[in-house]
Amino acid sequence: ITGIHVQPNKAIVGANAFSHSSGIHQDGVLKHRETYEIMRAEDVGWNANKLTLGKLxxxxxxxTRLKELGIELESEDLLNAAFARFKNLADKKSEIFDEDLHALVSDEFISEAAECFKLVYLQVASITGEVPHAIITVSENGIEKRAEADGGGPVDAAFKAIEKMVNSGAELQLYSVNNITSGTDAQGEVTVRLAKGGRIVNGQGADTDIVIASVKAYLNALNKIQSKSERAHPQV
Structure with a gap:
């Protein structure tokens, strides 16, 4: 009516009035709402309270949020691994959205597959007027290997450094980048398609750093090439 927006931190009617970000508060509200809420959000015009997922x-x-999204992890080990990835991501961005959770769980299922190659360390330099350079360490079946290479960009340099180590002979057919969430701290999701010996595989990787996401996707595709159980052609 007045055209004046209510401040988010305004008691009772502000957007954050029934929002909980602390792990202790979230756990308490989930077990017994009245622990931290003396009134219901619905009684003052809100649809429900809100648990803001973040580093706390x-x-x-x-x-609970995974269950609300219809995601059921088969074992406690899978949940623990996914939660560890969640905490790492939460240290990099202020709020975790549902799209981030889907990407985290998808990435977790990918990591549960047989992994021959794992990223250990990555350093890239992209300076105006100079050739981009990448230094990368990859664990191949538990043995760490290091390589460095120049490229047309930081991603190209990283891919060339990987190939120096693994010499896969695979052909890069597709490189695609999509943002999972909005904002400058959004996660980027990269898809890489590699072809070798008549086999075509898609690799995916997600991270707030697009170069790291690209390397994850490339290594994921290489792992699929290594896997004998991979189908001859992916669903595209």
Whole structure:
């Protein structure tokens, strides 16, 4: 009516009035709402309270949100691994969205597959007027290997450094980048398609750093090429 927006931190009617970001508060509200809320959000015009996932969130809030999204992890080990990835991401961005959770869990299932190659360390330099350079360390079946290379850009340099180590002979057919969430701290999701010996595989990787996401996707595709159980052609 007045055209004046209500401040988010305004008591009772502000957007953050029924929002919980602390792991202790989230766990308490999930177990017994009245622990931290003396009134219901619905009674003052809100649809429900809100658990904001971030670096302070705990395992219970993480597990609950996954269930609300219809995601059921088969074992406690999978949940623990996904939660560890969640905490790492939460240290990099202020708020975790549902799209981030889908990407985290998808990445976790990917990592559960047989992994011959794992990223250990990556350093890239892209300076105006100079050739981009990448230094990378990859674990191949538990043995760490290091290589460096120049390229047309930081991603190209990183891919060339990987090939110096693994010499896969695979042909890069597709490189695609999509943002999972909005904002400058959004996660980027990279898809890489490699072809070798009549086999075509898609690799995916997600990270707030697009170069790291690209390397994850490339290594994921290489792991699929190594896997004898991979189908001859991916669903595209």
């Amino acid at each position: 969130s705990g395992r219970n809030a993480f597990r």
